[in-house]
Amino acid sequence: MGDGRGGGGGSQRPAWLQMYELVGKIGEGTYGLVFLARTKNRKGSIAIKKFKQSKEGDGVSPTAIREIMLLREITHENVVKLVNVHINHADMSLYLAFDYAEHDLYEIIRHHREQLNLAINPYTVKSLLWQLLNGLNYLHSNWIIHRDLKPSNILVMGEGEEHGIVKIADFGLARIYQAPLKPLYENGVVVTIWYRAPELLLGGKHYTSAVDMWAVGCIFAELITLKPLFQGVEVKATPNPFQFDQLDKIFKVLGHPTTEKWPTLANLPHWQTDQQNIQGRKYENPGLHNIVHLNQKSPAFDLLSKMLEYDPKKRITAAQALEHEYFRMEPLPGRNALVVTQPGEKIIAYPVRPVDTNTDFEGTATLQPSQPPSSGNGPGVAGQQMSQRGVPRQMQSMVGMPRVGPNASMAAYNAASQAGMANLNPANLPMQRGTGQQQLRRKDQGMGMQNQGYPQQKRR
Amino acid sequence: MADFETSTHRSKWIFTLEDLMERRASANDTALKMLDQYGTTRVEVNVDGSISYPEPLFDLNTTVEPNTNIKALTCQEEEYMRIFYEQKIQEVCKAFQFPIKIQATSLIYFKRFYLQWSVMQHHPKSIMLTCIYASCKVEENHVSAEELGKGIKQDHKPILNNEMLVLQSLGFDLIVYAPYRPINGFIHDLEESVEIRNSELEHLQNFHETAIQEANKIMLTDAPLLYPPGQLALAALRRSNEVHCVIDFERYMDGVLSRQNSQYSVSELLDFLGSIDYLVDKIKVPTIEDMKPIDRKLRMCLDPSSQDESKRREKKSRKSKRTA
Numbered sequence: 130m131g132d133g134r135g136g137g138g139g140s141q142r143p144a145w146l147q148m149y150e151l152v153g154k155i156g157e158g159t160y161g162l163v164f165l166a167r168t169k170n171r172k173g174s175i176a177i178k179k180f181k182q183s184k185e186g187d188g189v190s191p192t193a194i195r196e197i198m199l200l201r202e203i204t205h206e207n208v209v210k211l212v213n214v215h216i217n218h219a220d221m222s223l224y225l226a227f228d229y230a231e232h233d234l235y236e237i238i239r240h241h242r243e244q245l246n247l248a249i250n251p252y253t254v255k256s257l258l259w260q261l262l263n264g265l266n267y268l269h270s271n272w273i274i275h276r277d278l279k280p281s282n283i284l285v286m287g288e289g290e291e292h293g294i295v296k297i298a299d300f301g302l303a304r305i306y307q308a309p310l311k312p313l314y315e316n317g318v319v320v321t322i323w324y325r326a327p328e329l330l331l332g333g334k335h336y337t338s339a340v341d342m343w344a345v346g347c348i349f350a351e352l353i354t355l356k357p358l359f360q361g362v363e364v365k366a367t368p369n370p371f372q373f374d375q376l377d378k379i380f381k382v383l384g385h386p387t388t389e390k391w392p393t394l395a396n397l398p399h400w401q402t403d404q405q406n407i408q409g410r411k412y413e414n415p416g417l418h419n420i421v422h423l424n425q426k427s428p429a430f431d432l433l434s435k436m437l438e439y440d441p442k443k444r445i446t447a448a449q450a451l452e453h454e455y456f457r458m459e460p461l462p463g464r465n466a467l468v469v470t471q472p473g474e475k476i477i478a479y480p481v482r483p484v485d486t487n488t489d490f491e492g493t494a495t496l497q498p499s500q501p502p503s504s505g506n507g508p509g510v511a512g513q514q515m516s517q518r519g520v521p522r523q524m525q526s527m528v529g530m531p532r533v534g535p536n537a538s539m540a541a542y543n544a545a546s547q548a549g550m551a552n553l554n555p556a557n558l559p560m561q562r563g564t565g566q567q568q569l570r571r572k573d574q575g576m577g578m579q580n581q582g583y584p585q586q587k588r589r
Numbered sequence: 590m591a592d593f594e595t596s597t598h599r600s601k602w603i604f605t606l607e608d609l610m611e612r613r614a615s616a617n618d619t620a621l622k623m624l625d626q627y628g629t630t631r632v633e634v635n636v637d638g639s640i641s642y643p644e645p646l647f648d649l650n651t652t653v654e655p656n657t658n659i660k661a662l663t664c665q666e667e668e669y670m671r672i673f674y675e676q677k678i679q680e681v682c683k684a685f686q687f688p689i690k691i692q693a694t695s696l697i698y699f700k701r702f703y704l705q706w707s708v709m710q711h712h713p714k715s716i717m718l719t720c721i722y723a724s725c726k727v728e729e730n731h732v733s734a735e736e737l738g739k740g741i742k743q744d745h746k747p748i749l750n751n752e753m754l755v756l757q758s759l760g761f762d763l764i765v766y767a768p769y770r771p772i773n774g775f776i777h778d779l780e781e782s783v784e785i786r787n788s789e790l791e792h793l794q795n796f797h798e799t800a801i802q803e804a805n806k807i808m809l810t811d812a813p814l815l816y817p818p819g820q821l822a823l824a825a826l827r828r829s830n831e832v833h834c835v836i837d838f839e840r841y842m843d844g845v846l847s848r849q850n851s852q853y854s855v856s857e858l859l860d861f862l863g864s865i866d867y868l869v870d871k872i873k874v875p876t877i878e879d880m881k882p883i884d885r886k887l888r889m890c891l892d893p894s895s896q897d898e899s900k901r902r903e904k905k906s907r908k909s910k911r912t913a
Contacts, residue, residue: 187733187734188722188726188734188748188749188752189726189752189753189756191726191731194723194726194727194756194763195727197761197763198727198761198762198763198764199764201597201761201762201763201764202595202596202597202764214761216753216757218635218639218753221753271592271595272592
């Protein structure tokens with residue numbers, strides 16, 4: 130039957146594509162491209178992330194596999210929802226379909242900084258932060274570390290049922306943290322350094338959930354000041370160079386770390402070997418409050434400084450942060466972070482994502498060469514590298530996918546895998562009877578409990 | 590551990606015995622029908638990872654030589670085939686000195702794969718390798734397909750060709766739970782409990798090692814598709830305890846259950862462990878000799894032309910004998 134080989138290739142459109150109406154390209158990263166599409170049979174927009182095939186001869190992209198396998202196991206209101214997985218056999222690429230989120234923190238912050246020249250209102254900051262922590266607490270309690278939190282990876286839903294709800298996205302680097310077999314640095318992973326925790330910058334190889342909390346601290350400060358807190362200049366070299374400038378920026382604000390306050394500091398490789406005289410340098414007194422313009426006695430400042438604690442063991446956890454006094458005082462955080470809280474306050478019309486409509490799902494129809502992905506504030510699902518020709522889409526009601534329980538989402542997956550591989554029926558596993566259903570219900574309850582946590586249930 | 594309680598493993602991949610039998614019978618049946626209709630059971634996996642079914646036989650009615658010579662494998666023979674290659678997975682993983690987690694993950698992938706396909710449709714030899722390859726990727730112990738192929742002197746291309754098929758057949762549910770971690774947990778718990786005295790620590794180590802070996806046996810049975818990993822671990826520990834007599838097992842379970850607020854009573858749990866024991870005791874790992882006739886049958890099913898060739902070869906050799 131050897132002559133049957135290769136017959137599946139060719140340029141026919143895969144059947145599953147017909148489920149979607151392509152709107153255009155909204156982003157690009159090292160892993161591949163992100164498209165905006167609408168589902169034909171249901172209302173709602175979908176972000177489709179296309180993963181290129183990994184290195185030649187290396188099969189399916191490990192990043193894609195990682196992201197899929199983690200997202201298959203988790204469901205939370207503040208975590209992006211994987212709706213479908215599709216396979217394009219023609220080029221062995223995977224397409225991950227997510228609920229579409231119109232905004233992200235990178236764009237929201239930028240809009241305030243560059244367009245409005247106006248701080249983000251305290252209710253919105255607090256609600257965004259609370260929801261981010263809520264999602265992160267869920268991940269951490271499921272033993273998942275995100276490892277690449279940055280504003281462009283924190284999505285916010287546009288108008289619709291889930292308006293103003295935070296969704297943590299981009300799990301390509303996330304890990305389940307039961308003793309990884311290989312440390313991350315060996316995988317040649319490149320991530321933004323601005324949100325990177327000091328223990329990693331000093332050569333620590335052990336990832337803990339505390340690295341995510343450091344990033345949240347940086348993001349919190351950025352929400353307040355509209356500027357990245359520690360904008361170090363990245364040293365580009367392989368593998369894993371010493372990022373002196375980033376540490377320098379941190380030390381200038383938080384002061385020089387000491388082994389008294391941070392005992393394990395002495396064991397961190399770059400500190401130990403005193404790279405670039407890192408031990409002997411002199412730094413002024415800490416001045417975080419001057420930069421974020423917060424009263425040192427305010428709960429907001431207290432929370433922020435606990436997130437930016439040097440010693441990862443002492444750094445506040447997501448669960449502890451959710452209990453912090455800051456979230457118990459007015460304005461209380463709410464479910465829709467983007468809603469107006471004060472009468473007379475102006476509704477902010479955040480811009481919608483630019484969409485490059487000159488493309489197809491292959492991403493091949495784009496005429497201009499795509500720029501190399503920047504490592505600074507590289508886009509997650511967001512598309513900062515859009516061509517100038519990108520035509521902003523008409524404002525429209527971006528109704529999220531109808532909220533479906535885990536049951537329905539799996540059914541959707543199966544239905545899709547059927548559609549995608551009409552001739553591969555065995556993959557369509559019927560839902561398990563009995564126990565399975567019960568467990569899903571249990572899971573649902575668990576979710577409910579997770580979400581109950583909005584302090585005082587302030588729904589808007 | 591990402592939470593087993595809310596996992597796809599628990600919600601989708603724990604079955605009843607009847608479920609398993611039904612699925613396997615239906616996979617076997619599908620292959621049988623293919624054989625009738627197409628004269629082969631092979632499902633071709635193309636270089637791009639897509640699959641295609643064989644062309645129907647020309648003019649079924651007038652086929653002079655219907656493939657009556659080709660016999661399909663029975664469900665029992667399929668089971669032998671699977672067990673044989675499952676034990677091969679353990680061998681290969683050991684040879685590569687992979688962590689035990691990888692071995693377990695590969696085995697579970699392999700078991701799940703053959704709930705949907707018959708061994709007559711996809712030869713277990715290549716699926717076995719793809720399962721190992723995929724679990725290395727998932728468990729972050731990346732090994733290139735080429736390295737893997739070289740290590741066991743096999744062509745690595747089929748490993749890659751089958752990757753998408755395997756991932757999809759697994760429904761992309763790739764996080765799986767094995768009994769080895771819970772075994773470590775129970776051992777750790779025992780170390781701390783008063784029941785074990787210092788002098789017995791070495792004894793405990795032997796107890797631990799035997800438990801791991803018992804878990805390896807359990808992994809060859811259907812038990813991982815029927816019971817959660819914690820119960821598999823307890824079954825392994827109990828079997829090990831029968832050898833080493835380290836603890837009063839029932840009392841220990843009593844203690845564990847009361848602490849954990851378990852949904853099961855001790856007697857219920859003992860029933861489960863009994864069923865796992867039964868599966869381990871009745872399993873027969875076939876030898877290469879046992880496999881020969883089955884493998885010959887399988888090769889016919891997968892590639893009927895090989896039969897013609899062997900016939901031709903037979904004829905030739907007969908001829909040459911005559912002429913000699």
